[in-house]
Structure formats: C-alpha cells, structure tokens
Amino acid sequence: MSNEIPDHLLGTEQHRGARDLSEYLVHMTRTPHDLASINTSGRIEARNRFGLGRSLDMVAEKHLSACFTEMPLSELGRLRDRGKLWGIAFKREFVLNQGGQRVWYVDGNKTPHDALHALKEAAYESRDWKNSIWDVTPFVDERNPAKSYAFDWEREWRVIGGLTFELENVSLVIGLDEVAPLLEEDINIGAPFYNAREGTYEWADDSIPGVGANMEAILERFRSEFMTPDDAGLFTDPEADEDDGYWWAGCATRYETEDALHDLFPSAPSVGD
Numbered sequence: 001m002s003n004e005i006p007d008h009l010l011g012t013e014q015h016r017g018a019r020d021l022s023e024y025l026v027h028m029t030r031t032p033h034d035l036a037s038i039n040t041s042g043r044i045e046a047r048n049r050f051g052l053g054r055s056l057d058m059v060a061e062k063h064l065s066a067c068f069t070e071m072p073l074s075e076l077g078r079l080r081d082r083g084k085l086w087g088i089a090f091k092r093e094f095v096l097n098q099g100g101q102r103v104w105y106v107d108g109n110k111t112p113h114d115a116l117h118a119l120k121e122a123a124y125e126s127r128d129w130k131n132s133i134w135d136v137t138p139f140v141d142e143r144n145p146a147k148s149y150a151f152d153w154e155r156e157w158r159v160i161g162g163l164t165f166e167l168e169n170v171s172l173v174i175g176l177d178e179v180a181p182l183l184e185e186d187i188n189i190g191a192p193f194y195n196a197r198e199g200t201y202e203w204a205d206d207s208i209p210g211v212g213a214n215m216e217a218i219l220e221r222f223r224s225e226f227m228t229p230d231d232a233g234l235f236t237d238p239e240a241d242e243d244d245g246y247w248w249a250g251c252a253t254r255y256e257t258e259d260a261l262h263d264l265f266p267s268a269p270s271v272g273d
Helices: 032-041 057-063 073-082 092-097 111-125 208-225 257-264
Strands: 024-029 064-069 086-091 104-107 140-143 156-160 170-175 182-184 189-195 200-206
Touching: 024 032, 024 073, 024 092, 024 170, 032 086, 032 170, 057 064, 086 092, 104 111, 208 257
Parallel strands: 104 140
Antiparallel strands: 024 064, 024 086, 064 156, 086 170, 170 182, 189 200
C-alpha cells in the first residue's frame, strides 16, 4: 500500500514525504455504512471505555472515548486484519484542539506503571472520584504482550466523549477494501437546498450544518402546507373504504407524501432518480 500514497499525504510539516510520520489522525470503522453515518451526522461517538480506570463505573464517563490512529497513511493496511476497512481523517491539530491526546502505553511492573497505579489505587480507596488522576487514566494503557495486549504500534489517540466536526474539518475519507486504497480528499454532501426567499429548490454541495438548516427549511414549508390525518382531526372509521381507516370524504384532500413533496417542490428529483 505504501507506494500508492501521494507524497503530499505523507510526513509532517517538518519532514515532508517521511513514511514514518503523519500529520493526520484517522478513525477507522468496519463498513461503508458506518463511515457514511459518521460523515452525515458530523459526529464520532464515544461508545466504549478505555484506559486504566475503564472498569470503574464511578468514573465511566471519563473513560468513554473515540479512538484514532496516528499511523502513517501508508501503513493503514495493517488494520485490515482487524476488520477496519473504512476511515475518516483529520489534521492532528484539529483533534488536539478538541481535547484529543496520545495514548501512553506503559510497560507492566516498571516504574511509571507502578507510580500511576499507586495514584489510581489511592484515589479509589479514598473514593475520590474528582481526583485529577481520573483525567489521566483514560489516556494510559498497560502494555502486556503476555496477554496479547500490545497495541502501541497503532499510535493511538483518544478524545473523551467523542468528536463533533464539520465537513470542512475532514481531510480525507479512506477505503481499504480493494487492492488499491481509496483516498478521497474533496468531500462534500449532495444535499437538497431550499431557498425560502426565492421559493426555489435545488441540489447543492454543502457542509453538515448547512444540510441540517436546509432540511429544516424544507420541513417547515411542508408542515405549513400539509397536516397528518391526526393533526387535522379526521375521524377513524374501520368500515371506511380507505385502507388507512380514516374518513376522508368531504373532509380533506388526501396526498401521499411523495405527491405532496412534488406539489411543493416540482423541480426536485423524485424518489429513485
């Protein structure tokens, strides 16, 4: 894979082209669906606990983290064996500004390991859940090759509580499921855009917040023109000819949702286009 990475994506500002360094942090996931969900939501959730205090429910929230790797892009193929084939990359500085930190893998039964454990145990014994040691433990793991726990090669970073981002913060998306890696740098979302002032509707590339605002404008217009049968106060009648059980005759005009959208936005592509 290393020979297929463009030189401008390798190295750092100080050492351009270096294949052992990277200025990107990558969050890897298993499926393109997962990657699409992250891109469209603008959020990488913190679903699992990590770090020395991860087993303690009293400080569980402090250990819920989103994980990233600082491995050079040329080395991401190593993650194939772990089923991580799809990724989203950010500049390291962006993740750092969102609270991200490198993970420190300490070797068991060595001085740093013993010192950290002593501080953790002291806070635990005194039930001091506000002790600053709990701000450190999420970023520390014990390296224990004897128990097959030695992931320092991943050059891991973590963000407590997850990472929220805008599309402009994404440096590239990555796919490793083919022989040649997918590295897409120009990322946008094809989104429905409603211009409330002009009353026009079109498709456009936009950021995640922009997509949300445009969709809300469309929904607001839709709600102002149409109502659900329940909101309209229609009576239900099990004997009615209509298949939805509402009594429509002489009360209201019935629209299917797709027809109603087409009535409001005739220039919009229909479902399946």
